[in-house]
Amino acid sequence: MSTLVDEPAAPTSTRSPRADAELVAALRAELVDRVGRLVISHPRPEGTLAVALAAGVGVRGVVPIDTAPLARLRGTLIARLIPVVLAGVGLADPFAQAVSAWRVTGPAPALLAHLRALDAEERARLHADVAGHARTLARSLAELAVPEIARVAQRCVIPVVSTPVVLTDALDLVWSTPAGPHLLDVTTSPLGHEAAALRALHAFAWTLRTGRVPRTSASVSTATGEHVTDEVSAATLAGALDLVVAQVTAQLAGDET
Amino acid sequence: MSVDLAYLEPGVVASLLTLDTEPELLPPTLPAALARRLGGPEAGRRQTLGAWSVERRGAPATPFAWSTATARRALGRSALRRLVRGDDGTLGEALAHVLEHRLDRAASGYAGAGSLGAWLAGLDTSGRVTVLGAARAWAVSMLELTRGMATWSVPESDAYYAVERSRVTLRGRRDVVAARSLVCVRAGRPSATAGAGLRVDLLVAGLTHPTGELPAQIVGVWPDAGLALSLRASVADARRGARYVLAAAAAAGVVAAVA
Structure with a gap:
């Protein structure tokens, strides 16, 4: 099938598919068990409890829009440029191109209103910011050899079966090689201490979504150009599971107060 | 029949497809019964009903826009x-x-x-x-x-069935046809009423088949959620699908009242 989707050649995985399948099954069972016990011990009103994984490590994009509208806009516009860069379109006017790409995705009305409300000074600053980050984005995606066939903006909306908990996550880029899936998170902030946890959480979410353990999970900063790639292992996923359980615990406790 | 839940993993949709059942036929009286309930001179505004509207109990859709x-x-x-x-x-x-x-x-x-x-x-x-x-x-x-499926095809479009003497068109989703089964892919996560949606897809598949043959199975897949729901199809499920359509039509005001 790899020829059908233009997948580039890559080393074959040394991991056993059976071991991966067993790992995924064990991970799902432990998630359901631990979250199930939490829900029983923290009675709450009926309804879904949405848990945004990135929020657990204090990542942008899950904070209220009013908190930092310019940073939110910059992050959104840079994310919208990813498919443009991957398609090999030249970045003659990154700001205008990002806005064009954003419009076809059905932008959140509140964020769009912020863009329209910018004064000339703020708009010029955002324009310059986006242009700078876009150049770094293009160079980083080339350095990381992200293929054109990579999937952009992949959502995870994962119900924890038999509980009201739904885990949500968004992955900027996913692509497959014969060695397995590769994940990439693009951030417009420097890679802080939370980036490693976020890479693990993305790997966890993709594993639950597809039943396949990613080969790697990476982050790239368009602010600094730095990038970090982690091999995903059983320990990575076990650590992420602990983070998720801690986050669900905190949200359930918050519901009670 | 019940709806079975499966986690997505490589090859799982292929493993869900049943090959060993004889096709069941939609009762020939069912199309006329639908026409009687949804049609007539007092029929309301033109409406397309499908799994989406049934799962939302006839709630109006947001205005369509390309994105x-x-x-x-x-x-x-x-x-x-x-x-x-x-x-x-x-x-x-x-x-x-x-x-x-x-x-x-x-x-x-x-x-x-x-x-x-x-x-x-x-x-x-x-x-x-x-x-x-x-x-x-x-x-x-x-x-x-579709990994692991021996043969499969992609239908040109969804299935549409115009209910006779009414202003209602039924829409059945279908993304892949394999082994006399339909695979329907949806965004987001399955709702509590996802089974009703699958039964409507089943009903429309039967209504649009030249001899009323039902698919062997409907598999709904929610890739975002990593879940699949499979329904081994029966006439009883198609009848339930028809009841869901009538309820959604009444809730949407497509027909004045459905007894």
């Missing part, structure tokens, strides 16, 4: 058809042909003002490659879901 979310399936499905038929060697080539075809239709006036082609024609390069990227992602997800 990556609404265009990706149409473009991705056309590209997959070309790929599976062998018209193109790669998904990238197939998508390029599909885009070109849509733009040609818009330029020649065959596609109307609100059509996908007209919308694409109005976008600049950045907008178009964003839409194509979303279509590609959708198609790659479909290729992953």
